[in-house]
Amino acid sequence: MNQVKDRKKKTRTEKKFPTFSHSSIRFLHICIFLVFVSLAINLFAEACLARETKEATNDERILTGTGAIVDENIALARNEALSEAFVKAIEEYLIQRIGSQGVANNFQRLDEEILSRTQEAIQDYQIISEFRTERYVRVLAKVRVNEAVLDQKLKKMGLLEADTVQIAVLFMVSEKKEGFSTTYWWGDPSRPASITQTELSLSRIFEERGFRVVNRSFFPPEETYDEGMLSLTLSDEQVAKWGRLLSAQIVIAGEANLYGSSRALVSLKAIKVTDETIIAQGFREGISDSTTGGEESAIGLAITSWGNDMIPHLMGGLERAQKIIDRIIIIVNGLNSYGDFLLFKDFLKKNFPKITSVLERRLAKDSVTFGVEIEGGSTGLAQKLLDHPRTPFAIEIYDLSDQGFTVVVR
Numbered sequence: 001m002n003q004v005k006d007r008k009k010k011t012r013t014e015k016k017f018p019t020f021s022h023s024s025i026r027f028l029h030i031c032i033f034l035v036f037v038s039l040a041i042n043l044f045a046e047a048c049l050a051r052e053t054k055e056a057t058n059d060e061r062i063l064t065g066t067g068a069i070v071d072e073n074i075a076l077a078r079n080e081a082l083s084e085a086f087v088k089a090i091e092e093y094l095i096q097r098i099g100s101q102g103v104a105n106n107f108q109r110l111d112e113e114i115l116s117r118t119q120e121a122i123q124d125y126q127i128i129s130e131f132r133t134e135r136y137v138r139v140l141a142k143v144r145v146n147e148a149v150l151d152q153k154l155k156k157m158g159l160l161e162a163d164t165v166q167i168a169v170l171f172m173v174s175e176k177k178e179g180f181s182t183t184y185w186w187g188d189p190s191r192p193a194s195i196t197q198t199e200l201s202l203s204r205i206f207e208e209r210g211f212r213v214v215n216r217s218f219f220p221p222e223e224t225y226d227e228g229m230l231s232l233t234l235s236d237e238q239v240a241k242w243g244r245l246l247s248a249q250i251v252i253a254g255e256a257n258l259y260g261s262s263r264a265l266v267s268l269k270a271i272k273v274t275d276e277t278i279i280a281q282g283f284r285e286g287i288s289d290s291t292t293g294g295e296e297s298a299i300g301l302a303i304t305s306w307g308n309d310m311i312p313h314l315m316g317g318l319e320r321a322q323k324i325i326d327r328i329i330i331i332v333n334g335l336n337s338y339g340d341f342l343l344f345k346d347f348l349k350k351n352f353p354k355i356t357s358v359l360e361r362r363l364a365k366d367s368v369t370f371g372v373e374i375e376g377g378s379t380g381l382a383q384k385l386l387d388h389p390r391t392p393f394a395i396e397i398y399d400l401s402d403q404g405f406t407v408v409v410r
Contacts, residue, residue, distance in 0.1 A: 061145075061362070062128070063088045066138045077137040082125070086118040089143040093150060096371050098159050099168075099247055099357055105215045106159060114153055121150050170214040170248035171202050172239055173268065174232060177258045185216060186242060187230055192217050198256040198266070201300045205307040206252075209315075214248045236276050243273035244349065247357045250279075250314065256299060262288050264298035268306055270314045274353050274375065280310040326402075328378045330370045334393075334409030341368050343392045348372070351388060352381065378404050 065088070067080030094103050094110060103110060114121060123146040130139045174184035175196040185193040195203075203213045229238050234253065243251040254268035269281035286302030296304070330348075335341055341363070348358050348370070357373040374381055382397050382405050394410040 061089045061092060061143050062140065063143055064138060064140050066136050068136050069132070069134070074132065074137060077132070078130070078139065081137050081139045082127075082141060083118060085139060085141045085143055086122050086125070087115055089145050090115060090118060090121050090150070093145045093147070094154075095359060097151070097154060099359065099373070102159060102212065105212065106157070109157060113157060114150065121146050121153075167211050167250060168214050168248045169206050169211045169250045169252060170216060170243055170246055171199050172234070172242060172251055172253045173198050173202065173266075174255045175199075175258065176255065178260060182232060182255075184232055186234075187232065189216075189230075196256075197258070197297065197299050198303070201297075201303040202252060202307075204300075205304060205311075209307075209311055211250075214246050216246060236271055236278065239271050240273050240276040243271070244356075249273055249356060256302070258299055262298055264302045266299070266302045266306055268303075268310075270310065274356065280314040282306055282310050284309075326374055326377045328372050328374060328381075328402075329404035330372055331367060331404070331406045332370070332409065333367045333406060335366055335368060340393070340409075344368075345370070347390075347392050351390070352384065355381075372404075378402060 063085040065081035065084030065086075067077035067082075067084065069077040091103070094114070098106075123144045125144065126142045128140045128142055130137065132138070172184075172186060173196075174182050175198045176182045183193070183196055206213060226238070226241070228234075229241060231238075234242075236253075239251050239253045243249070249272070251271045251273060252268055253271060254266065257265045259265075264286045265283070266286075267283045269278050271277070272279050284302045284306040286298040286300065286305065288296065288298040288301060332341075332344055335344070341360075345358055345360065348355055352374070354375040355372060356375070357371075359371045360368055362369040372381075379400065379402075382400050385391065385395065385407070386397060396408045396410060398406045398408060
């Protein structure tokens with residue numbers, strides 16, 4: 001039976017020391033007692049120190065870096081290897097904080113503001129191991145990033161909100177131009193497709209309202225999709241599956257029909273990914289009259305009209321969920337293989353609709369650390385994990401807190 005356990009609870013037994021009348025024997029026993037007390041204090045101090053050390057290194061990352069040797073300059077190659085390790089550490093932290101989609105959507109800005117200035121973001125490091133050949137130097141380094149500096153930079157860039165969570169929106173809107181076949185990117189997601197006029201207009205109006213537009217070309221390589229998800233016409237369930245696959249919270253689905261440059265019709269609906277419900281839906285027409293000096297296209301007018309009417313309803317439906325999304329850490333110990341890791345990750349994503357994102361942060365021989373975004377916090381998820389009838393392994397849960405918990409596979 002799965003259960004939550006508290007490893008901090010311990011039993012304590014009391015021992016009574018016998019009393020002796022002879023003063024020398026009593027003195028001897030007092031000395032022995034003091035020795036034991038001293039030993040116990042030392043052991044307790046060592047345990048506390050070990051615990052403090054473990055907690056202090058939780059955010060450290062073990063990474064490798066390689067630098068090419070040019071003109072026999074080994075020191076320069078070593079610095080190049082360290083710089084590569086620094087970049088890896090910062091990239092991992094950025095993915096942890098703003099998600100893989102956030103990094104993909106803002107990669108150029110992140111490279112200019114953060115990744116090209118690694119020294120500012122590294123708190124300290126230690127070279128654990130190093131070896132070199134005639135061509136290169138490779139290092140294994142323990143790196144700690146300066147979280148305060150990075151978070152300050154992300155907030156300044158508008159990528160890390162202090163009090164709210166930026167809503168991720170994915171567009172799945174087909175476009176049909178008069179005289180041409182219908183265009184839709186999800187028919188072949190492995191082939192990069194050009195951004196349509198419809199997507200450009202949608203991106204503009206949603207970004208103006210503070211949404212984060214998902215880069216649909218950033219397709220997770222380890223993910224798979226059903227054959228039915230490639231069809232032009234999708235069910236709400238299939239649309240929500242695409243949303244979960246690309247870590248979106250809202251998917252705008254539907255179709256746009258363009259009749260020359262003067263008229264456009266759009267039929268769009270907003271689907272909430274977590275429960276596959278429609279929270280806004282409407283049909284709009286746009287007519288552009290170039291003779292009156294109007295600069296906006298017909299499709300732009302149609303989408304602006306739709307957005308002005310529907311986005312307030314969409315925001316109302318999301319407001320409550322937006323406030324309770326938590327980022328937690330789940331550590332899973334006792335995994336026997338990489339297949340076990342994939343099985344558990346897939347189990348989390350498919351069986352808990354309130355989980356909006358699952359991203360592995362650190363892989364070890366028999367454990368993995370996940371960063372999870374979820375509506376409702378860690379306590380509710382822990383209980384649902386224990387109560388779930390189809391957990392892939394028998395589990396116990398330890399160290400439950402608002403920040404996450406540890407799963408031990410039995």
